[in-house]
Amino acid sequence: MPALSSRGARRRTINEINMVPFIDVMLVLLIIFMVSAPLITTGLVDLPSIGKAKQQPDHVIQIIVGTDDRVRIKLDQLEPESIAFNRLAERVKKAQGKDGNSPVVISADKSVKYESVVKVMDLLQSAGVTRIGLAVKSGATGG
Numbered sequence: 001m002p003a004l005s006s007r008g009a010r011r012r013t014i015n016e017i018n019m020v021p022f023i024d025v026m027l028v029l030l031i032i033f034m035v036s037a038p039l040i041t042t043g044l045v046d047l048p049s050i051g052k053a054k055q056q057p058d059h060v061i062q063i064i065v066g067t068d069d070r071v072r073i074k075l076d077q078l079e080p081e082s083i084a085f086n087r088l089a090e091r092v093k094k095a096q097g098k099d100g101n102s103p104v105v106i107s108a109d110k111s112v113k114y115e116s117v118v119k120v121m122d123l124l125q126s127a128g129v130t131r132i133g134l135a136v137k138s139g140a141t142g143g
Helices: 020-039 085-096 114-127
Strands: 061-066 073-074 082-083 106-110 132-135
Touching: 020 073, 020 106, 061 114, 082 085, 085 114, 106 114, 114 132
Parallel strands: 061 106, 106 132
Antiparallel strands: 061 073, 073 082
């Protein structure tokens, strides 16, 4: 049996992570971000604001989208009348007349799906109606 002899002190492997390179990299990144942060331009978002018009247009066409996806059209101060979705653009163009400059306002309850309102707006835009707006409720309502 061979004799076990010790050939000097055995080196044990160290199971610790050397943190010095990690800290160096983090400090370099920190300096880079600190120097480049003031150079970055912030983007401004120009949100639309609502206000009251000085005077209302003479002839307004109002499209009312119901919660059951039914569409009604209201001309000036007359009572709203139900209309089929596929005939809406034709009816609006007829109501606008030859000039086609009458504003069209789409109004819907807050429980109506956004998709329904967008479908109406898309239908009108594809038919060539240019002045389309959305009705908004101004002020807070109390419960």
